[in-house]
Amino acid sequence: MVILNSPISKKDVVKLRAGDTVHLNGIIVTARDVFHKYLIERRPDKYKKLLKNGVLYHCGPVVDRVGKKWIIAAAGPTTSMRQEPYTADVLKEYGVSGIIGKGGMGDRTLEALKKYKAVYFHAIGGLAQVLAECVVDVKDVFMLKEFGSPEAMWVLDVRDFPVTVTMDSHGNSLHKTMYERSGKVLNRLIQS
Amino acid sequence: MLPVDNIGLLDIFVELIRRTSADLPADIVSAIEMGLLSEKENSIAYKTLQMILKNIKLAKEKSLPMCQDTGTPVFYINLPNSVSQIDIKNEINKAIKVSVQKLYLRPNIVDTLTGKNLGDKTGPGYPVINFEEWKKDYIKVILMLKGGGCENVGTQYALPDSRVNAGRDLEGVRRCILDAVHKAQGRGCSPGILGVCIGGDRVSSYEESKRQLLRSLDDRNENPVLDKLEQSIMKDANKLGIGPMGFGGRTTLLGVKIGSLCRIPPSYFVSVTYMCWAYRRRGFEYKGGKVKRWLY
Numbered sequence: 001m002v003i004l005n006s007p008i009s010k011k012d013v014v015k016l017r018a019g020d021t022v023h024l025n026g027i028i029v030t031a032r033d034v035f036h037k038y039l040i041e042r043r044p045d046k047y048k049k050l051l052k053n054g055v056l057y058h059c060g061p062v063v064d065r066v067g068k069k070w071i072i073a074a075a076g077p078t079t080s081m082r083q084e085p086y087t088a089d090v091l092k093e094y095g096v097s098g099i100i101g102k103g104g105m106g107d108r109t110l111e112a113l114k115k116y117k118a119v120y121f122h123a124i125g126g127l128a129q130v131l132a133e134c135v136v137d138v139k140d141v142f143m144l145k146e147f148g149s150p151e152a153m154w155v156l157d158v159r160d161f162p163v164t165v166t167m168d169s170h171g172n173s174l175h176k177t178m179y180e181r182s183g184k185v186l187n188r189l190i191q192s
Numbered sequence: 193m194l195p196v197d198n199i200g201l202l203d204i205f206v207e208l209i210r211r212t213s214a215d216l217p218a219d220i221v222s223a224i225e226m227g228l229l230s231e232k233e234n235s236i237a238y239k240t241l242q243m244i245l246k247n248i249k250l251a252k253e254k255s256l257p258m259c260q261d262t263g264t265p266v267f268y269i270n271l272p273n274s275v276s277q278i279d280i281k282n283e284i285n286k287a288i289k290v291s292v293q294k295l296y297l298r299p300n301i302v303d304t305l306t307g308k309n310l311g312d313k314t315g316p317g318y319p320v321i322n323f324e325e326w327k328k329d330y331i332k333v334i335l336m337l338k339g340g341g342c343e344n345v346g347t348q349y350a351l352p353d354s355r356v357n358a359g360r361d362l363e364g365v366r367r368c369i370l371d372a373v374h375k376a377q378g379r380g381c382s383p384g385i386l387g388v389c390i391g392g393d394r395v396s397s398y399e400e401s402k403r404q405l406l407r408s409l410d411d412r413n414e415n416p417v418l419d420k421l422e423q424s425i426m427k428d429a430n431k432l433g434i435g436p437m438g439f440g441g442r443t444t445l446l447g448v449k450i451g452s453l454c455r456i457p458p459s460y461f462v463s464v465t466y467m468c469w470a471y472r473r474r475g476f477e478y479k480g481g482k483v484k485r486w487l488y
Contacts, residue, residue: 034307062260062298073295074260079341079379102341102437103378124243124437125341125381126259126470129250148309150298162243164236164439175378178440182432186374189428190356190367 006158007053008097010117016165018172022121024161027139028055028100032078034151035143036086043093047142050155051094055121058083058101060150061132070138072156074128077102080120088112104166104175113169120167122174134161200481201280205287205333206294209265212335212474213257213296216248217488219409220385220446220471224248227383227436227443237441241383244436244469255296259470262297263337265319268406268475270332277323280331284321285314330484334406334475342384342468345376348398351460360460362421365390366428372464373429373445378438381468385409385447386425389463392453397463404449405467408488413450422448436469446471 004012006026016022029050031039039047062074080101083090087109090096097118099105102125113119123131140155166174224241231238251258265288269280291297292312301310301318326332349368351360356371358364369388376384387404389397413419425448435441446469455461475487 060260060298062257062262062295064295074257074298076260078261079344081379102381104438122437122439124240124247126339126468127243127247128257128260129254130243130247132256132260133250148299148302148311150300150309166439175438178434178438179374179377182374182377182434185432186370189370189431 006055006098008055009053010097013097013117013119014169016119016168017170018165018168018174020165022163022165024055024100024121024163025159026157028057028156028158028161030057030059030061030152030154030156032058032060032151033082034147035153036083036090038143039094040086040089047153048094051096053095053097055098055100056090056096057156058099061154062128063138063149063154070141072132072135072138072154075132075135075156076126076128077123079103080105084109091116091118100163104173110167110171110173110176113167114171117169119165119169121163122166123161123163131161134158201283201478202286202290204476204478204483205283206290206296208333208335208474208476209287209291210255210294210296211486212337212472213262213291214255215252215474216258216470217473219488220469221245221248223409223446224383224469227446230442231435235441236439237435237443240436240439240441241443257296257298258472259339259468260298261339261341262300263339263472264300264343265297266336266338266402267319267321268334268336268403269321269323270326270328271323272327272329272331273325275331280323281321284319288312288314288319330477330479332475332477332487334473334487336402336405337472338402339381339468339470342380342466345380346398346401346463346465347372347375348394348464349462351462362417365462366421366425368462369425369448369464370428370432372466373434374432376466377434380466381470382434382438383436383443383446383469385467385471386445386449387465387467388448388450390450390452390461391455392461392463393455393459394461396453397461398465400451400453401463401465404451405465405471406473407449409447411449415452418450418452422450
């Protein structure tokens with residue numbers, strides 16, 4: 001198992017290989033459908049520093065407000081494939097080093113991971129409680145009023161956040177391998 | 193004004209939502225445990241299922257959503273003709289508001305045209321409520337929280353379908369269902385459960401496929417033809433090697449439930465509703481101001 005601190009330097013990114021299990025520490029930033037669209041259509045400069053070498057988390061958490069503090073009550077990954085149209089540009093524009101999500105992403109993202117030196121971390125879908133327990137602090141939130149809590153950008157400080165590298169910066173994708181392998185079995189099953 | 197019989201229903205609806213969101217039914221938990229036993233110890237599939245079981249336990253202990261996507265609440269309600277559907281609907285809408293405040297539900301409703309999140313409100317399309325009058329003297333309510341990731345991989349085939357070489361017979365149906373499992377991999381949060389309907393029109397077919405998910409996992413189909421098809425799909429799908437979360441492994445499906453509806457000669461639909469491992473469904477029977485029995 002690899003222990004990594006986020007933000008992640010590009011030097012550390014290229015050391016990661018598909019199949020590596022990783023525990024993440026440090027800052028991760030949520031962004032899902034609405035925020036990706038916003039980042040690409042409006043190109044706000046405000047987030048450049050935060051996202052440089054940063055880790056984006058495809059997640060719309062359940063949050064609670066206790067006094068002046070935000071508490072993350074549930075925070076598993078959402079399906080990443082919906083961000084496929086935006087991700088290559090996000091990697092290019094903002095210099096992100098890692099994406100956490102579920103289900104993997106497509107060829108355009110895989111190419112961009114190679115070109116801009118980034119990796120895709122797979123978190124287990126539906127693991128909302130286990131992953132919420134890894135969040136030690138909510139550092140900030142952006143566009144909460146405009147987008148609502150699931151679509152806002154939450155800046156989270158995490159400890160031992162368990163993920164697996166399933167797409168690396170060398171062109172490997174476990175999702176692609178698995179899809180092709182199971183596709184061969186499917187063909188046998190439906191041709192017999 | 194609710195009839196006297198319905199007082200207290202708001203609290204019961206809130207409790208139903210809490211149980212559904214935080215506490216996975218026993219039939220699903222034991223199917224996941226069986227899956228764990230079938231995987232090689234310390235394989236990625238094994239560790240994934242272990243993690244899922246840990247998450248299920250934590251959610252129950254904390255009374256918090258096991259998945260942050262608390263989904264579309266889909267209600268199935270049978271009621272005697274003395275009970276007003278409008279009254280029941282009002283209580284459900286109130287219960288959803290309370291459940292958002294208590295964190296059992298994420299503020300999960302979005303106005304599609306403006307993109308605005310409506311917070312703890314309800315609106316057309318959210319929640320979904322299916323009412324049916326019956327001759328019994330009590331109310332039966334089942335709630336399913338249907339997550340978006342798995343809803344998005346649901347699919348419908350109109351036979352014949354040359355993409356999967358499926359003709360208008362049970363072999364064609366089998367091909368479609370296996371193709372749907374293959375295409376859903378990763379995105380649908382496997383191990384999953386399939387609800388399938390053969391026949392009907394586009395809408396009724398999808399609707400019946402979702403309704404099939406109300407059957408307990410150990411329920412065997414009364415129709416021997418469909419029972420055989422369920423068993424065969426289950427066996428074959430788990431040969432695909434997709435495994436938990438698509439990381440590889442033996443546990444790709446936890447169950448398959450198939451129903452059929454009559455059709456008209458030009459149409460032959462096969463509709464597949466995919467349910468993720470977080471198969472959140474609970475229910476109760478209600479009479480005389482109190483719960484007779486909790487279901488599942």
